[in-house]
Amino acid sequence: MSIDTTTAKPSDAELASHLAEEAGRRLLEIRAKLGFADGPALKDAGDAGSQRLLAAALAQHRPKDAVLSEEAVDDPVRLGADRVWIVDPLDGTREFAEEGRTDWAVHVALWQAGALVAGAVALPAVGVTLSSATITPPPAGPAGPVRLVASRTRAPRLVTDVTAEIGGVVIPMGSAGAKASAVIRGEADVYLHAGGQYEWDSAAPVAVALAAGLHATRIDGSPLRYNQPDPLLPDLVICRPELAETVLGAIRKSSAG
Numbered sequence: 576m577s578i579d580t581t582t583a584k585p586s587d588a589e590l591a592s593h594l595a596e597e598a599g600r601r602l603l604e605i606r607a608k609l610g611f612a613d614g615p616a617l618k619d620a621g622d623a624g625s626q627r628l629l630a631a632a633l634a635q636h637r638p639k640d641a642v643l644s645e646e647a648v649d650d651p652v653r654l655g656a657d658r659v660w661i662v663d664p665l666d667g668t669r670e671f672a673e674e675g676r677t678d679w680a681v682h683v684a685l686w687q688a689g690a691l692v693a694g695a696v697a698l699p700a701v702g703v704t705l706s707s708a709t710i711t712p713p714p715a716g717p718a719g720p721v722r723l724v725a726s727r728t729r730a731p732r733l734v735t736d737v738t739a740e741i742g743g744v745v746i747p748m749g750s751a752g753a754k755a756s757a758v759i760r761g762e763a764d765v766y767l768h769a770g771g772q773y774e775w776d777s778a779a780p781v782a783v784a785l786a787a788g789l790h791a792t793r794i795d796g797s798p799l800r801y802n803q804p805d806p807l808l809p810d811l812v813i814c815r816p817e818l819a820e821t822v823l824g825a826i827r828k829s830s831a832g
Contacts, residue, residue, distance in 0.1 A: 585636070588708035591683040591695040591779070594632050598625045598664060598681045599699030602671065614672040621671050622646050625664030625681060633660055640685075643806060645775045651804075659686045659802045661778040667750025669728070677701050680752025682779035686801045694782025696752045696759075705759055707786035713761030713815070720744045721818065722763040724754040731770045733794070736829035741821055755780030758813050759787050765822055769794055769810040774801050777811050790819035794826050 585593065605624050609617050626646035633642055637660065641653035644662045653659045660683065665671055667679030677700035684694035697704040716722070720743050725734040727747035738745050746763055748754045751772060757763040759780075778801055781791045793799060794810045801808075814822050 586693075586708070587637075587685050588693040588695070588706055590636055591685060591693050592697075592704055592706040592708070594629055594662075595681045595683045595695040595697035595779075596699075596704050597632070598628050598683075599697040599704070601625055601628050602665060602681070603699050606671065611672065611674040617672045618665075618668045621665045622668060629662050629664055629683070633662075643774060643802065645773065649806065653802060654804060656802075657688055660684070661686055661774050661801060663752070663775040663779070666752040666776065670749035670753075676749060678749030678753035680750050680756070682752055682775060684778035684782045684801075686778065691778060691782040691785070691801060694779040694786075696756055696779050696783055698753065698756055703756070703760075705756055705783045707782045710759065710783050710787045712788045713759060716761060716764050716815070721765060722746055723765045723767055724748045724757050724763040725767060726754075729770070731768070733769045733826065733829055734767055737767060737822065737825040740825035740828060751776045752780050755784060755813050758789065758815070759784055764818060765812065765814040767794070767812050767814075767822070767826075771807075771809050772811070774803070774806040774808050777808060780813065781811070784813045788816065790814050790816045792819075792823075794823075796823050 601624050602621050605620050640658040641656035642660045646664050663682035666682050670676040670679040681697040694707045723743050724746045754766045758766050784791045791813045794812050
């Protein structure tokens with residue numbers, strides 16, 4: 576991992592961005608080298624290559640910090656640590672292995688003393704990295720129905736119910752990072768998920784979304800909590816703050832039904 580630290584030690588947010596970008600470049604190289612003929616081999620190579628890069632870089636630049644990664648054995652030492660990096664080396668492995676798809680991501684976030692304090696989401700195939708340090712609120716959305724992004728392969732019934740209740744439209748999309756980024760960038764208004772995710776799926780997107788002034792909670796409106804003994808964090812909603820009350824109300828109505 577090559578980060579210039581000769582002038583100053585990078586901040587945590589700067590490091591998160593550098594790591595996400597570097598891992599993204601590595602993934603593009605793997606994609607170009609292996610091609611798409613053998614999907615399973617490409618997925619495995621992507622997961623492993625990005626994980627090796629991130630693990631080595633964090634060991635070099637933040638050796639005292641703990642790490643929680645989708646692609647590594649969960650070390651319980653993190654539960655007593657003050658600082659824990661939460662990473663998804665390749666979010667959207669399915670999309671990564673499909674030629675032409677750009678909706679996959681790299682997630683790098685830092686949890687410290689009970690809160691997410693830095694995060695970056697790289698979208699390597701479109702050359703974009705969103706950082707909690709530099710993100711700004713999304714531009715105003717266009718007039719028309721509320722735009723919800725949801726899984727293109729396994730959107731839960733809740734999405735259908737909420738979309739109907741608020742008169743919205745669904746935009747199918749791949750990885751969690753890509754969907755959250757669509758809201759952060761103003762390309763959609765709501766990202767709603769229920770039915771199974773882990774901390775690494777949402778930590779970096781949530782860190783950036785909160786820094787952008789967006790609403791980000793569990794679907795019952797409770798806070799998203801990280802560095803828990805069980806990293807399962809099965810649901811979330813990220814949306815424009817002015818839509819939060821409407822979306823949470825529609826969720827409650829669907830759950831009551």
